[in-house]
Amino acid sequence: MTASSTESRPASIRLEFPAPGSSGPLDGVALVTLDRPKVLNALDFAMIAELTDVLEALDRDPACRAIVITGSGDRAFAAGADVRELAGQTPASLLADDHFHRWERIKRIRKPMIAAVRGFALGGGCELAMTCDMIVAAEDAQFGQPEIRLGVIPGAGGTQRLTRAIGKAKAMEMVLTARPMSAREAEAHGLVTRVVAPAETVRTALEIGVEIAAMPPLAVIAAKEAVNRAEELPLDAGLEFERRNFYGLFASEDQKEGMAAFTEKRPATWKGR
Secondary structure (H helix, E strand, C coil): CECCCCCCCCCCEEEECCCCCCCCCCCCEEEEEECCHHHCCCECHHHHHHHHHHHHHHHHCCCCCEEEEEECCCCEEECCECHHHHHCCCHHHHHHHCCCHHHHHHHCCCCCEEEEECCEEECHHHHHHHHCCEEEEECCCEEECHHHHHCCCCCCCHHHHHHHHHCHHHHHHHHHHCCCEEHHHHHHCCCCCEEECHHHHHHHHHHHHHHHHCCCHHHHHHHHHHHHHHHHCCHHHHHHHHHHHHHHHHHCHHHHHHHHHHHHCCCCCCCCC
């Protein structure tokens, strides 16, 4: 299935749901592909709008329990923003059109998202990968925020999310010098979840998605929210948020089923309620 475009041009996002190769007990994994290979999947405003619409539709679909995002081809996840489009912007046009608000909408997706990264994930590509909950990186992946070379700075969360992921010192180096980070270095600094052979990148991400899709949906959403709050809240407030989510799940049928299944030594059947 291909996502519908918001403009009179070919769709730049491919959606396959259930994802090929994600066969499992639920088939609840969607594969979303950035599909502008001629420009290394550069992220223009129309593509981000289309991506946001696709992700929000999947988030509303109870059959979808995990999402994998990847780039078409083997050279890039996304090599950055569409510089030609950005070059013509002014402060007034950026403020009036407010295309960048979609990045926060993507971050608010409640279903777990896994980035499967081959090749370049630069600028907006790196920022998009960081909005995901996990990153599976090919050995040939490179992460970077090279905006400084264009006379600007990252504008879709790069200075904030990168610093939280790898620490101030390394983030300063990447942002101020535009030096890219290899997959292995990114793994060592906690930016990526797993590094795999290039040919295994999407398959590995889908396998993780299948594992998540087999878990109780409400608990998955609550757990994702709680982990994300750990970056945003002081420890005491984060612990309070976690405890409230923990208590709240005891009102769910899945909690009753999960604990009964454990006691009775049988597989649980999740209903998502």
